[in-house]
Amino acid sequence: MPKKLIPILFRADVSHALGTGNIMRCIAFASGLPKSFSPTFVLRDYPGSDAILPIIHKKGWNIAKLPESLQEEAEISVIKTLVMEINSSLIVVDLVCASVFESPYIIADYCRKLRAIDGLYVISIEDNRLTYFTSHMAIIGNTIYPAYEKRKKSQNCLILEGTKYFICHENVTAYTKKSRIIRRIANRILVFIGGSDVAGVTAYVLAAIQENVVDNNLKIKVILGPTMTRSLRYQIINMAARLQYVELISFTDTIGALLLWADIAIVGEGTIKFEAAIIGTPTLVISQFDHDSKPIRDFISIGCAMHLKFSADLTSSLIFKKTMDLLADYPTRFAMSTAAKKFFDGKAVKRIYHELKKRSLC
Template identity: 20%
Template sequence: MNKKIMIVVYGGFFRGMGHVVRMKRMANELFQEGNDLYFYTNEQVCVEMLSEPQWYVHMVQESMAFLQIKQDIKKLNPDLLLIDVLHCDLQFLRSVKAFSGSARLVLFEEEREEACELADAVVNGIYGGFDEKHLQVHGTEYFYGAPYLLLDHEISRLKDTYEVRKECKKVVISFGGSDPRGLLLKAVSALREAGHLHILAVTGKASRIEEQIEAEHIQFIRHTDQLPARLAEADLAIVAGGMTLYEAVCIGVPSIVLSQVDHQAVTATRFAQKGACHHLGLGDLVDEKDIRCAVERLASSYFLRRSIHLNGRTLIDGKGTERVKNILIHLMNHHQKEHKDV
């Protein structure tokens, strides 16, 4: 009999779409193992991104989420509950835990102790730094570090084939699924006069950017599921400090980073200290001239681009999705689940 897996994931313009993208990747892996999947998400744009014929997608109102999924928990009797929600409401987590019976509960990118103690496992690929760390505390298993990042399954192949070219001709710009601070247009505007470069600007699924800067060397494309492949075609990337940065570093694409928020700045600073990217800081505070200068500096120096490429290659192997899939399968197959007090 197929195992039943319920996934709660939220995204949107202000939250971004990284959570949704990585849970869709995880779902694809779990579906290939013969499991039945049921998504619960908060906005129509997330429904559109998640919709596939092989699983179910339901939209919930965040304030009423538990009441809306309660009956499905009772009806489905799931084997596994995955929750990937930034600052997930603690009462929601407690209610789900109390009502879910023998289902294993797994949280993603969660640091709060009061939330983690409710889970059977916590996967912190982003918050855990570069090194792999696995520990168990009070019945909860923790998986920390870049080895548990849920990256696109194509990343490993692209990592093996990417090469830094002597001449820098193509720049890919991407600031995630929503880009709430409008950094993509700032970066493109900074390169308006860089006619010697081909600029590919990728807007996200939840992006509200309508304006496009017209120039022969600048091309805009709407959301693509093939962003890693686009990155692998680039000689240089300009990205935020989220999942796209991890993908670029893993592939080996020399990158300039404009962080959207403080926690991205922390991530980008860590990479920059390893020589794996060039971090300009919070994008709101960066001038267009600084972006242009950084691009000109890296584009004109094969040595600098190759140095960034080599420094990043050892930090992320791109196999985290497979690792996490195996962890989840092990959890579901482990029938002797100890009861945990809530």
């Protein structure tokens, strides 16, 4: 007799403005769970959200679309109905975005309302800048130094905090088992600023290389984010067509092989910097907006990445110089790779699943 599937809801959003970080983390979470789980993704019908649906459909998971302008109370009612229809007792909420930090209790209020749904256990994916949680279980994977954090007294919430709870895709985790070779002669660069790259940093990086490169020994792979605007995507495609050493890669949830291939990665300030760290890829972080928050300061302090702020002061020649200097500096790249591995192991989902089993929730 086949084993009964365990329904689990994932509530996350994706759009041109929000990017893909939240939804991809939920996809990574779902992918790392045993096959006995049956995920349903609940997301708003924001512009750009359709770009991520093929990944979810390909895995055979369910999707419930909410109207873009649906009021929160109506959303809670829809989720309550969905919980009863599929008989789910678990929901993972991953809705932290830039606007949340202007109203830091908005996620706590939302989780409190979900928690009022009879029989529903609420797991929230939180951020190190937040201090108050009302879910049953709060996951804070971007905390680098958990022993030094101060949290407000939360309502019977289990807080799982630290890099060992950073959720990454099983494909990334699989590559931690392979030997990470830091090559002395380096020429491979992976560029992925983010799912949307709202500031257009990718095009700026390509322009910096195009304007300054003196030989074509470089090998560069650029990942096209699925929620990039059409104009930015065309700009990047046109630039790459003139650069024989640049290869464009379609967005994928199997990024581990690309990070292992790269001698260095040029990334944005989102989740990709953690995935590069897990695999031990030396990294140049170019932040679009989050230049000086506690999470990014703590991350850079590990020693696994260099940081440049995307601003009027960041010239193409400086981007090129920092890139080429890092490629040429074997000792620094080796030290970066070694430092990262001390903080990350990619086993977060297994740890979270163990906590759920301890509570007889699966």
